[in-house]
Amino acid sequence: MNLKKFASFVFILAFITSSLVGFSPKNVFAAAGAPPVTQFTILGYSWSSLYTGTNNYYDKSYASTVSVPDSTPYIITYEIGYGTRLSPYTMKTIDAFPITDSYNNVVGFIHVTSLSSLPTGLNNIKLSCNSMNSPWNVMSDSISLNIQPQTTTSLKTIPITSLKNIKTINDVNNLIK
Amino acid sequence: MNISATPTNFNQNITTSTTTKSNTYNKSVDANVENNTDVDKEQDAILYQRLKAAGCDLTNFSLEDQKKMIVSFPPLTAPGAVRKAYASALDNATPQEKKAVAGMSFYMYSYNKQTGTQTNLDNSVNNNVDGYLNLTNNFKGYFTQYQSALGDTEFKSFNNFLDNFTSELSKYNS
Numbered sequence: 001m002n003l004k005k006f007a008s009f010v011f012i013l014a015f016i017t018s019s020l021v022g023f024s025p026k027n028v029f030a031a032a033g034a035p036p037v038t039q040f041t042i043l044g045y046s047w048s049s050l051y052t053g054t055n056n057y058y059d060k061s062y063a064s065t066v067s068v069p070d071s072t073p074y075i076i077t078y079e080i081g082y083g084t085r086l087s088p089y090t091m092k093t094i095d096a097f098p099i100t101d102s103y104n105n106v107v108g109f110i111h112v113t114s115l116s117s118l119p120t121g122l123n124n125i126k127l128s129c130n131s132m133n134s135p136w137n138v139m140s141d142s143i144s145l146n147i148q149p150q151t152t153t154s155l156k157t158i159p160i161t162s163l164k165n166i167k168t169i170n171d172v173n174n175l176i177k
Numbered sequence: 178m179n180i181s182a183t184p185t186n187f188n189q190n191i192t193t194s195t196t197t198k199s200n201t202y203n204k205s206v207d208a209n210v211e212n213n214t215d216v217d218k219e220q221d222a223i224l225y226q227r228l229k230a231a232g233c234d235l236t237n238f239s240l241e242d243q244k245k246m247i248v249s250f251p252p253l254t255a256p257g258a259v260r261k262a263y264a265s266a267l268d269n270a271t272p273q274e275k276k277a278v279a280g281m282s283f284y285m286y287s288y289n290k291q292t293g294t295q296t297n298l299d300n301s302v303n304n305n306v307d308g309y310l311n312l313t314n315n316f317k318g319y320f321t322q323y324q325s326a327l328g329d330t331e332f333k334s335f336n337n338f339l340d341n342f343t344s345e346l347s348k349y350n351s
Contacts, residue, residue: 043248044248047231049231049232050228054227054249055249055282056247056248056249056253056282057247058246058247059247059248065246066246069233070232076283095280098323098327100322100323101291103322104323106326150232
């Protein structure tokens, strides 16, 4: 009787163990589908020449202080869950970096998205993220960017002979007036 | 448009943006910051040129302002030795390693968000070579959770880069 009980205990234990093998949290995610978006935040902003190579960006808190010298700003978003980003602007994903949890599951992404051809001046930009799975919720965040594309005074427009006459800063002012 | 420039940034003002506001900040590199070492000054000069080329406003904001507002890794407020060690490691990195560490500042953001670890040591007593050595070593432990997300090759390249960075950084360790 005791042996029988022991045998059934071993059987149950073996069954549970075999069920757990290959049933890591990662697989739970796969079985249940991509988790919905639970967090969507704009971290900051950048533009091509600032971002390229060094991935530099301004923290969102400086958006009202530091303007963007490019009509194609980059927006950096932090997303927990899986969703589709939406915006009224023409968007292009520049980079996507995974966010993982301690079980090696990809639980979200940091996206770098470019928005094309924004008009000069203050732009209130709203980005949304629609969950890819139930409950199909939408999360959004916004940022106000002052777009001021740089229009430099080209030296080519100044006759080279005039440059020879520059002696003081007033001469420069007179030339570029 | 009227320009009140000093001869030191003469060339900069010839090509000043027509949309730029009045010049309220005319210093070029903030060489006036006390206690800056030669490496700090060298790295600041490189940074100044890089930010200027990127179109950052160095007329209305000082370089020190910009260093605080821009997010990067290493933070732009890190000691020059830390920034130089990172730049050296990048210069010597393979194309695979460069690609792998492209998201460094974002991975550091996630590290900070998930563990509460301070990844910008500005205003901290640890804002030195030792502080960043410790930060990088601790980050390596955290980053193991990215192995399957990145794949073995990219994960290995990332770690190789971190090793090279800490090796470069150790050269400045007193």
